[in-house]
Amino acid sequence: MKRFIRKLMSVLLLGILLLTAMPIKGLAANSFNGATITSVNGYDYYRAWSQDQLPWKNTKPYNGEASDWMNQQGCSIVAMAKMIVELGRADPNKFNPGVLLNTYGSSEYNYINKKGIIEWGKIANAYGITYVDYKSISNSNLYSTIKSYYDSTTYDYAFVLSVKGGHHFVHIDKSATLLHSATYINNSWSFSEAGTRYSTASAYWKSLAQKQYSSSGYTAVGIHVFRVAKGYTTTPTRPMLKGETRLADGKSYYAVYESNMTWTEAETWCESKGAHLIAITTSGEQSAAQLLLKNTYPNACWIGAYRSSGTMKWVTGESFGGYTNWDSGEPSGTNSAGAAENYVGIYGNNTATSYATFGKWNDFSNETSTVKGFFVESEIRSITINTSPNKTTYAYGEAFDETGLSITANYGMKVMIIKNLDHLTISGYNPNVSGAQTLTVTFGGKSTTFMVSVGAPAHVHTPGVAATCTSPQYC
Secondary structure, three states: OHHHHHHHHHHHHHHHHHHHHOOOOOHHHHEEOOEEOOEEOOEEOOOOOOOOHHHHOOOOOOOOOOOOHHHHHHHHHHHHHHHHHHOOOOOOOOOOOHHHHHHHOOHHHOOEOOEOOOOHHHHHHHOOOEEEEEEEOOOOOHHHHHHHHHOOOOEEEEEEEEEHHHOEEEEEOHHHHHHHOOOEEEOOOOHHHOOOOOOOHHHHHHHHOOEEHHHOOOOEEEEEEEEEEOOOOOOOOOOEEEEEEEOOOOOEEEEEEEOOOOHHHHHHHHHHOOOEEOOOOOHHHHHHHHHHHHHHOOOEEEEEEEEEOOEEEEOOOOOOOOOOOEOOOOOOOEOOOOOEOOEEEEOOOOOOOOOOOOOOEEEEOOOOOOEEEEEEEEEOOEEEEEEOOOOOEEOOOOOOOOOOOEEEEEOOOOEEEEOOHHHOEEEOOOOOOOEEEEEEEEEOOEEEEEEEEEOOOOOOOOOOOOOOOOOHHHO
């Protein structure tokens, strides 16, 4: 019996040793953020946070160009992704840098000679980050320059460093740089890492992280500077509904939400609900929005206007400029620090400064802490009958009675019951036509129908010419 147990233990031990020597398979080893990572020579790699050929190998971001593009220029995407994470705008274990390519991989977003850097500002803005500037720099003044930014009491800064004549980009690691009082980088080149296995994306990232710049052999060319406001909660809070209404004509639903979202985050949230930030194109729309703001929320809110290529636009594509309600001296285009202000907000009633007027518009930077909410607009999709009129059967010639009629208005993110019939149009009723009739209700430009019936006219006897009696029996 003892010999059998010893033999069994030996077999189990051998099995354990064999298992530990086997390659790690399964979700943790060959996928990242739901995307399969390419397997080469039987080995699975976490390459999502590196410039190496995996999983970028088959990427064709520019009009189907050669798949080698990410191998050559993927460092810019990876460095940007690490910058986004450092500023708290994404979780590295849930964020695949490949989404930056998927989102911005087209000629519209400014490739340099069809290869190279995707326009920095468009990526940064999408994550609530302001792209400040590009500064020429050298190895000798690199640390002192970035340290002067880190010392800011107003903003949190992050940097992407351009090296080797501008042909490679690396992310500067803030925590290690401040800890060691010397520049440290998170590299993105990883061919030297081939054969090493990692169980998580974070583990792979850390293998490339916090390398001292002075020992890298790189020559600094310049830095791309990014920032968010200090004290800004980088994880957006769940929007809280403060008030809602609809335009009198029924065409749009308005809602005010309290939130610390940036303009780009707020617009993305609205779009996910089938809505958008409000477009105010008439004085009537301004009055409705201002009244709702006055009665429900005292703080400034984002609206759906933004500046693109120097031109103000509405998110709806409607023409901008026919109606505006700018505060005095606005839009300025930049703030006192010189940062671009490309996103528009409307001031709430809680204004204690001479430059902020209730209901007026101002342009802000994307990460401003002044704006503490956003204004949603959702156009009407359809209407249906909620309750039919109390009376649906009529005598011939009887007037129509709308009492009891109500409709359901679908605004996408909101469904409203409309009982006030002042802005409803009811057509199709004819009291002088007997039989079933289809009536049409129109509200907010949408229509639906319901049925009524009209009875036959009452019989009326019209006597003829009086007969002449010739004999009693015939009269």
